[in-house]
Amino acid sequence: MSVISVENKPVLQLLDDRSPDVRTEFLNNLAGYRLRQVSNAFMSDFAAAMTGTGMRPVQVSILSVVDENPGVRQGEIGRALGVARANMAPLMAELEGMKLLERIPDEADRRAVSVFLTKSGQAMLKNCKARIRAHEHRTLGRLTESERKTLLRLLNKI
Template identity: 55%
Template structure:
């Protein structure tokens, strides 16, 4: 039994424990990488989705990213206030807003993605390309799994 397994006891073989620890390490390093940008993971995620689907409405962005509708309004307001996103009434549904990136939003996304790529390279430096692909595949399988009925 390794020293680590002795310290964490019954937690050692639990995948969820290790996922949480890995997420904590990733999140801390991500925050470091974004220092000075004013950006958080959720905001970068919104910019990326809007960039990939100009004119998308905020409800659709929320569904893609798993963000509750109530939280989307304040997040979009934050990005509008930062002048990174423009929000206009959707001509096909006057109750919805179409979102597009501003020039500043495109610049911010480009800068953030460069920082994120460097952050991921550093965090995953000990993994081969094949191991990274396997990790993404395994995480994707967990993510797509239907929750157990309970």
Template identity: 50%
Template sequence: MVGDQDSVGALDPLVGYHLRRAFGAFSGDFTAAMEGTGMRQVLVGVLAVVARSPGINQGAVGRVLDIKRANMVSLINELVEAKLLTRETDPQDRRAFALAVTDRGREVLADSLARIEAHEARMLAGFTETERAALLELLRRIERRAGDSA
């Protein structure tokens, strides 16, 4: 039996409280999984989106990942400097840059995704496939709801 000192009281029924705790656990394990790579979640996200849509411009990547325009510039610069992305003037809109993943970027993305898959397997080891699918669907519903109110 859990003692009163371990109880979170009025916080226990609050979804946001448990989401924050779960995020903390996931985030800590993600950081450990990616240690030594120099990669962060946001950088993996940018690489994954560009790999899926070569030639996409950075504004579109930002919209897909919900990253503010001002932040996209430094993220793209970081990936270009690391030689994980190339950036060229978009021939159809000379004000925009077309992005592409380099060979090195594809290697880093593949390694990052393998590490992330192992991380998620650890974190969700006690979940059935049905529970994992249900969790993803519930989280996506929250994301869509947040998008609808923006």
């Protein structure tokens, strides 16, 4: 958290400034290690970008999935996001308690529930998306447009 900048400065001051006398050559050349460092820095900046909204990253991702799939079943959201069923239950109850989404029993399959965004949920998602766009702009500020596309292409290829 302390090494993350919210202004237009480097996202990662990790290996530039951190303990300059300590060698970390092996780790630095591991793609997986760098990926985790960068991913953690993104997550910290993402969480900071949500400050004031009361939303955590996983909550925003759920709203986004419901927005693009109105009426989607709870289990489907979890599968799409990689969140275990057992962990979806309290997450959904929390978002329902915040009046951001509604869970309506599915009449065809009475075990399941269909999920919809409320007006509040739509407004919250819109607010969060604007913050996320600013977050991406900050965190990818050092890359050209072409480099960003390359990065996404390589990540999608892995």
